[in-house]
Amino acid sequence: MKKVAIIDYGMSNLHSVNRALEYVAGNDWQVVVTSDAQVVEQADKIVFPGQGASGECMRLLKAQGLDAAILKTIHQRPFLGICLGLQTLLTHSEENGGTQGFDIIQGTVKRFVQPLRDNQNHTLKVPHMGWNQVFQACDHPLWRNIPDGSRFYFVHSYHAQPDDPQYIAATTPYGHNFTSAIAFDHVLAVQFHPEKSQRSGLTLLKNFLDF
Amino acid sequence: MGLAKRIIPCLDVDNGRVVKGVQFIDIRDAGNPVEVAKRYDEQGADEITFLDITASSDNRDTLLHVVEAVARQVFIPLTVGGGVREVTDVRRLLNAGADKVAINTAAVFNPDLVAKAAQHFGSQCIVAAIDAKQVSPLRWEIFTHGGRKPTGLDAIEWASKMVALGAGEILLTSMDRDGTRDGFDLALTRAISEAVTVPVIASGGVGLLQHLADGVTLGKADAVLAASIFHFGDYTVGDAKRYMAAQGITVRL
Numbered sequence: 001m002k003k004v005a006i007i008d009y010g011m012s013n014l015h016s017v018n019r020a021l022e023y024v025a026g027n028d029w030q031v032v033v034t035s036d037a038q039v040v041e042q043a044d045k046i047v048f049p050g051q052g053a054s055g056e057c058m059r060l061l062k063a064q065g066l067d068a069a070i071l072k073t074i075h076q077r078p079f080l081g082i083c084l085g086l087q088t089l090l091t092h093s094e095e096n097g098g099t100q101g102f103d104i105i106q107g108t109v110k111r112f113v114q115p116l117r118d119n120q121n122h123t124l125k126v127p128h129m130g131w132n133q134v135f136q137a138c139d140h141p142l143w144r145n146i147p148d149g150s151r152f153y154f155v156h157s158y159h160a161q162p163d164d165p166q167y168i169a170a171t172t173p174y175g176h177n178f179t180s181a182i183a184f185d186h187v188l189a190v191q192f193h194p195e196k197s198q199r200s201g202l203t204l205l206k207n208f209l210d211f
Numbered sequence: 212m213g214l215a216k217r218i219i220p221c222l223d224v225d226n227g228r229v230v231k232g233v234q235f236i237d238i239r240d241a242g243n244p245v246e247v248a249k250r251y252d253e254q255g256a257d258e259i260t261f262l263d264i265t266a267s268s269d270n271r272d273t274l275l276h277v278v279e280a281v282a283r284q285v286f287i288p289l290t291v292g293g294g295v296r297e298v299t300d301v302r303r304l305l306n307a308g309a310d311k312v313a314i315n316t317a318a319v320f321n322p323d324l325v326a327k328a329a330q331h332f333g334s335q336c337i338v339a340a341i342d343a344k345q346v347s348p349l350r351w352e353i354f355t356h357g358g359r360k361p362t363g364l365d366a367i368e369w370a371s372k373m374v375a376l377g378a379g380e381i382l383l384t385s386m387d388r389d390g391t392r393d394g395f396d397l398a399l400t401r402a403i404s405e406a407v408t409v410p411v412i413a414s415g416g417v418g419l420l421q422h423l424a425d426g427v428t429l430g431k432a433d434a435v436l437a438a439s440i441f442h443f444g445d446y447t448v449g450d451a452k453r454y455m456a457a458q459g460i461t462v463r464l
Contacts, residue, residue: 011333013305013310013332013336015282015305015306015308016282016286016308016310019282019283019286019308020286023283023286051332051333051335051336052332052333053333114408118213118214119213124214125408125409125410125433126408126409127334127335127379127409127410128214129335129379129380129409129410129433130214130215130216130217130257130410130433130434131214131215131217131257131463132213132214132215133212133213149212151215151463153287153288155335155379156335173212173213174213174214195286196286196287196288196310197286197287198252198286198287201286202286
C-alpha cells in the first residue's frame with residue numbers, strides 16, 4: 001500500500017483534508033497525518049495544507065525540522081500544497097511584516113488591497129471567502145474531469161504572484177485575476193480548499209493521488 | 212461572474228435532532244441531522260450551519276457526534292455554533308470536523324474569547340454570531356438568551372469590534388424577524404454589511420425565495436441563511452439558486 005503524508009505543523013485544522021483524502025483513497029493509499037520529518041521523507045506523496053498566518057507557519061515548520069523534509073522531498077515526488085501550503089512555496093510574503101518562504105517558485109505573496117471592486121463596481125470583501133471560479137491556464141492531469149471555470153471554495157486574504165507566468169496553472173477573478181493554482185514538475189499547489197469543494201474538490205484530490 | 216453568493220441551510224439541533232421553532236416556541240421535529248445535511252449537500256448547499264440549541268450541557272457531546280458523522284460524508288464547509296464559551300469548546304468542535312465555529316453570547320460577556328480563538332485557530336474559522344433587535348429607527352442592539360436579554364450594545368459598533376478582534380465573518384440574525392417568514396431585516400443587514408470588511412451572512416425571517424434574493428441585492432449580504440423553507444420541503448436549495456440566478460445574482464449552480 002502506498003502512503004500519502006499530510007504534514008501537521010501544529011496550527012492547521014487537518015481533519016477535513018484527512019477525511020477527504022480517505023474518502024477518495026480507496027484501498028490503494030494509506031493516509032497519514034504526521035509532524036514527523038522522517039515519515040514525510042518516506043511517504044510516496046505529500047500534502048501540505050496550511051492555515052493561519054505564514055510567519056507562524058514557517059516558524060513551526062522549522063522548529064520541527066519539517067522545512068528540511070519539504071525541501072528534500074519536493075523535487076523528488078508529488079507534492080500538493082493547499083492554501084498557505086501554496087503561499088509558502090514562494091520567495092517572500094507580505095504577511096506578518098514580511099516572511100521568507102521556501103523560494104521554490106520565485107515570486108511574492110501579496111494582500112488583496114482594499115478598496116477592491118469587481119467589474120460591476122461592487123465592493124469586494126477581504127477575506128475572499130466562498131465559491132469562486134477557477135480558470136485553467138494549462139492542460140494538466142490535476143484538471144482531469146474538472147470543467148474549466150468550475151467553482152471551488154476559497155478563504156484567504158493573501159494571494160501568490162509568481163514572477164514567471166509559466167508556473168500559473170489557474171487564475172481566479174477577484175478584483176483582478178490572481179493565481180489560484182501553481183504547477184511545476186511534481187509540485188502542485190492550490191489556493192482554494194479542495195477538501196471543502198464538494199465533487200470538484202474530491203475529483204482534484206483523486207487526480208493528485210493518480211498523478 | 213466571480214465570487215458566488217452563498218446559500219446556507221441552517222440546522223437547529225436539539226438533543227441530536229433537527230428542530231425548528233417559530234420565535235423559539237412551537238418546536239417541530241425536522242429530522243436526523245446527518246440525513247438532512249446530506250440532502251442539502253446533494254441539493255447544492257454552499258455551506259451548512261449547525262446551531263446547538265440543547266439546553267442541558269450534558270447533551271452537548273451529542274452534537275460533536277453529529278458533526279463527526281456529517282464531516283465524514285459532506286465535503287463543504289460546516290459551521291457549528293451554540294454553547295461556545297471557551298477556547299477549548301472551539302477546539303473540540305474543530306476536532307470533530309467543524310470548519311468554522313460561531314461564537315455568540317459568550318462574546319458579549321467575554322469579547323477576548325473571539326480574539327483568543329482567532330489567534331489560536333485563525334480568523335478564517337471564527338464567526339461572530341450577532342443577535343440584534345431594533346430599538347428605534349436605524350438603531351439595533353445586541354440581545355442575548357434567545358432575544359430576551361438586552362445588553363445596550365449597538366449592533367453596528369459591536370460588529371466592527373468583533374472584526375477588529377479577529378472574527379473572519381459575521382452571522383447576523385434579526386431577532387425581530389427570526390421565525391416569522393416575513394423576510395430579513397434588510398436595513399439592519401445592509402448597515403452591518405457596509406460597516407465591516409468581512410463577509411456577512413443574513414439570517415432570520417426567510418419565508419419566500421424572494422427574501423433570499425432581497426438579502427443579497429438590497430441587504431448587501433454575502434451569504435443568506437435559512438432553515439424552515441428548506442426543512443419542510445417548501446423549496447430545495449436548487450430552487451433557491453435558480454430563482455436567484457434568474458435575477459442576475461451569481462450563485463454556484
